[in-house]
Amino acid sequence: MPALIKDGPVWTLDLGGDENRFSPDFLTEVDTALDEIAASAEPAVLLTTGSGKFFSNGLDLDWIMAHAGELPGYVDRIHAMFAKVLTLPVPTVAAINGHAFGGGAMLAIAHDFRVMRDDRGFFCFPEVDILIPFTAGMNALIVAKTTPQAQVASMTTGRRWGGAEAAEAGLVDEATSLDRLREAAEARVAPLAGKDRRTLGRIKQVLYAGAVEALLEPQPSDLTF
Amino acid sequence: MPALIKDGPVWTLDLGGDENRFSPDFLTEVDTALDEIAASAEPAVLLTTGSGKFFSNGLDLDWIMAHAGELPGYVDRIHAMFAKVLTLPVPTVAAINGHAFGGGAMLAIAHDFRVMRDDRGFFCFPEVDILIPFTAGMNALIVAKTTPQAQVASMTTGRRWGGAEAAEAGLVDEATSLDRLREAAEARVAPLAGKDRRTLGRIKQVLYAGAVEALLEPQPSDLTF
């Protein structure tokens, strides 16, 4: 389960040491953590990472199989998490410590910056291979953060990107060794910890207005994958 | 005239050995070829190329001069071809064997990937020089596939891009020798031949929804160039 650890201005959201899939409880924990950061008053930044082989494998397909009727509301909750990260009124960075697949890759994309380890672990949109097309909201999120070339190369292929390749394509901002991962991620945002939240939040809301609108559009009640 | 040649999973759409301009018959042949690929069931990719000095020179200006009253419907057909390539439910690549001008460059842009020979031939939007502004649909197609810097540098200048320059600007994904052109183009898509068509088609439809909407908007009946 995700845990939020505060160390001075740096709030670390540790997604866990497992596959860190988006179970309903996982979503509740993340939502609570994001609200806690947003409601705090001191200078703060969010650094999201995992503690094992995975950053996150995204959607909890086992849970979906067992709760087919609840799919629309489940996807709405995931979209809402992406929108909340995307417009969080503090600087945010994902320290991608391992595999970031599907929704896990999207969660990383929702952060302002991404730093990825360069020796192991893949950034991957497997949607085309697992027969789950991107929703309009997920699509809008990825488009808001990447170049057209990176979109087609990642979203239509299922390609697994190592850190260096992901950095070259702009899917992440930087690739570095696991040893330096946290340090490099912190360096991206720690100097920004004191930014005025009302202004920063508003800047992100205007910049990502289209993506947020698509993410907050409720899914149809007959949604299936 | 375009010809469709199937060799295992690779369907080659040979645009011809001439200037390969978009005559009405050319458009019919391409449309039929695209439908044939889309209706097939086995793993497939589309590789579009030409067999002479030209990939394609785009709009058939001679035909337009002789059929001025038919311009709106003619442009609608070209737009429809671009939209069909853009969202074809199989992986697509343009192997740019020579000049790709105007609509010919747009046809290449509509493919998922582009590989261009690096010794001869230009990628060029001559619209600003031939006094034919981009339609809203053409504009949306190019914007969906290129960076803002590449847009202004190519669409407002009439600049003729050699292969290496076009690759650097992201107008194409790769430049290589004519000898290796087909091989390099195939390498981009052949490994993707087995992708589920329904999923891939849906991914492209969502990713390019805005461009497709602009392309399928009928031209006004009083359209002139």
Added chain:
Amino acid sequence: MPALIKDGPVWTLDLGGDENRFSPDFLTEVDTALDEIAASAEPAVLLTTGSGKFFSNGLDLDWIMAHAGELPGYVDRIHAMFAKVLTLPVPTVAAINGHAFGGGAMLAIAHDFRVMRDDRGFFCFPEVDILIPFTAGMNALIVAKTTPQAQVASMTTGRRWGGAEAAEAGLVDEATSLDRLREAAEARVAPLAGKDRRTLGRIKQVLYAGAVEALLEPQPSDLTF
């Protein structure tokens, strides 16, 4: 005060030797200069630059403080200037001779191309630090000209970009020495001086239709910063 100097096809808009902030008189002078170029008939390009340490520091915050009730109309005028530069029917280039901050950076962004000196001076969006979120129009302008990575790195951080860094991020097209600044800027547009104005204007209007629409939307009468 801005001055317009014609030398053959190159019209130089010198923003002045001061901070070149957007006072109402400054806006009137620039607007008149842009109209004069647009109304001319000979081949022409616009080269905008400053003559001192500043390209432009943007909004005239002193004037705003003294004329709070006139803020909406003032912002409308700035937006209109950006839209006019963005769609000027001749090729345009900003020769960034020194600091380009806030609205000054946006004015540079509104040009087709940007060349920046590489030894001194910063390109910077300080909005997040001076508590002035980007308007929807300003946001749309910047988004129309930059990559998603450059947007978050510049708009949410207040980072001051030197010439070389700004070029690497695509915020400007090229960085060069002050000695070569004008020459390099001219080289980008002088060969394009003869482009047909009706066609070039239309191409820019279609390419930047979304940004222009956002820029020309009147500000609410209760606008405050």
